[in-house]
Amino acid sequence: MNAHSVRIDPHDLSSELNRRVVRAAGAMKERYGNTVPEAQRDQLLAFYVLGLTTPFYEDGPPASHLKAVRTHLLAALPPDRTDAAIDIAPSTEGDWFSGALKAIEGIGHKDGHALFMQCDDIRRMQHPNTEHRHEATPATTAGRQIN
Numbered sequence: 001m002n003a004h005s006v007r008i009d010p011h012d013l014s015s016e017l018n019r020r021v022v023r024a025a026g027a028m029k030e031r032y033g034n035t036v037p038e039a040q041r042d043q044l045l046a047f048y049v050l051g052l053t054t055p056f057y058e059d060g061p062p063a064s065h066l067k068a069v070r071t072h073l074l075a076a077l078p079p080d081r082t083d084a085a086i087d088i089a090p091s092t093e094g095d096w097f098s099g100a101l102k103a104i105e106g107i108g109h110k111d112g113h114a115l116f117m118q119c120d121d122i123r124r125m126q127h128p129n130t131e132h133r134h135e136a137t138p139a140t141t142a143g144r145q146i147n
Contacts, residue, residue: 013119017052018075020111024048025076040097042077042085047101049073051108055116 028041036044049069057065066086073082 013056013115014072016115017072020052020115021045021049021072021075024108038081039084039088042081043088044100044104045076046073046085047105048108051105051110052112052115054109055112 025045028044032041032044046069049072050065053065053068053072057068070082070086073085077085
């Protein structure tokens with residue numbers, strides 16, 4: 001299903017973000033299995049979530065964005081692994097990993113941007129005479145908390 005064919009109600013945004021995080025976690029586990037240590041898979045997922053949530057938080061305080069990353073990581077990881085994935089500096093053990101972190105963050109950002117635009121389209125239909133691109137302020141979209 002094309003990401004642009006489904007319209008997301010801004011009220012369901014948090015649930016949709018969580019669904020995407022859980023799907024990404026499953027895909028990473030399937031792809032990397034035991035070949036990549038769990039801590040590194042968790043970091044990859046954290047970077048995906050960072051990218052996924054960036055369109056909704058890019059103009060706001062970093063602390064709000066970090067809180068959202070943590071909240072959505074908890075959909076797929078237990079609290080101790082979530083905290084570790086956020087707190088641990090990315091490994092420099094190999095170029096492949098730093099490249100993978102950048103790539104997965106980019107994929108997350110692309111997914112998040114598409115989701116943001118779907119929500120933005122709904123806001124435009126609801127309020128056709130208002131500029132909405134910057135109305136999705138950090139921690140809110142259509143005036144509702146997203147985390």
